[in-house]
Amino acid sequence: MPELPEVETVTRTLNILAGGKTIEKVVVSLPRIIQRPKEPEDFEAALEGHTILNVERRGKFIRFVLDGLVLVSHLRMEGKYGLHDAEDEVAKHTHVRFRFTDGTELRYKDVRQFGTMHLFKPGEEFTMPPLLKLGLEPLSEEFTYESLVDRLAKRTTRIKPLLLNQEYIVGLGNIYVDEALFQAGIHPELTADRLKPAQWKLLHAAIRDTLQRAVDAGGSSIKSYVNGQGDPGKFQHELLVYGRKNEPCRNCGRPIEKSVVGGRGTHTCAACQPLPKARVRKSG
Template sequence: MPELPEVETVRKGLEKLVIGQTIQEVTILWPRIIEAPEAEIFALKLVGQRLEKMERRGKYLLFKFTDYDMISHLRMEGKYETHDSADAVDKHTHVIFKFTDGTELRYLDVRKFGRMTLVEKDQGINYKSILALGPEPVPTEFKLKPFREGLKKHHKAIKPLLLDQRLVTGLGNIYVDEALWEAQIHPEQPADSLNGKEVSKLYYAIIDVLGRAVEAGGTTIRSYLNALGEAGTFQVSLNVYGQTNQPCLKCGTPIKKIKVAQRGTHFCPKCQTLKVRS
């Protein structure tokens, strides 16, 4: 699944490839991709619209057109590709944005889980799901004190709490595992049981892991490519995710994989012990 670093890399790629383009026609091959308005109206409203800017909030892409914002969530395997109009259309292509210069931006999605929504100009940031997101994982927005206070309100395991996007946005399965390993916290540790030192280590680990992943262009697992058709390189820096039975780089203990909240979860059983606290 594309997480914040991958989505940010897609945004940067699209910024290079399609900013300034004007839409001539939109072809929707799988209408369920479109949440609102209905597919036919969605396509008609975008005709003649110029793409002025690309933004991102959490894992959402925001296409800023002349009169509208288009909100796009890639979900599990959604991706964008640019093509000439004469290029063959892949069977997993579901939406085609044809530009006035004859090129096209195509949305592909093997599982068809991705979604797009069109709203009035500058209203994308007020989209219901986006309003529910926590701060971006950068020091200017993500502050230690509110993070600490938020953790104290929840007794649930730390991993699923971080995955729900409300305390900090952008973390998915890969980067939660990496941040918890870096902070030496067990993925099932109750959030409200973390002490001040552990919260601080986790806070800085989240910023560090996501920052390094953005710099590396994301992590390539299976089918992920950015909008330029390039693979990310952060997979060579993964310390725990996907490293089942490999020695922990801190202590040498084999990395273990378990299920936490129905998600495959990687951790070191020696460095990340589950602590019982009163």
């Protein structure tokens, strides 16, 4: 699933491809993609005649800001947007087409068919799902060391599942959590309440640094991800642990290990991310 760097890259390319264009017609070929309104015909009719003013990101969601409407889109596993001439042959698994008045079409293709689209009045999208309960943006000014500690430090949950929870911090997925924890030297099974202040500072810095470098590289193309212009990301060449099972750690040379934490495949270096022994309560 695309994470923050990939969605940020797609958002930026969509601004280039579709920003300022006016929708002439919308064609929905797979109704279940449209979550709001309930009827795809209402979705199609509502968008006609509106202009895309800007394309923004919130967590892993894309926000198409139009004149009088906001379209919230989630790519899920393999959703992709691409700009085409309206007369071009429509590829298989193309489920939504936005035809513009200039003769081009923005097409949404999704082989896995898990993507979603919601339509709102401006501002309304933040008052209900799917954006309602999203947490801190890790590349924003609000994401400080203090805000990270305030939200997570007292919790007895393992740190990796906490970082994956979009209600606390948005945009982090399996790839970048593994990378940030490695950079901070923190084992993913360590519970948040056991992290020391110095570790929280390292983790805060690692999250920001990892995500920013990934954004600068256009994201990671692990499987099928490409941006709106069809270009793959390059950050997969810089990954330190994710996807590197049995390969030597770039810090110490010890083989990278793969385990399961919170139901997710997890990559660690046992030497660089030691897991302290659990504290034993004394009786009596």
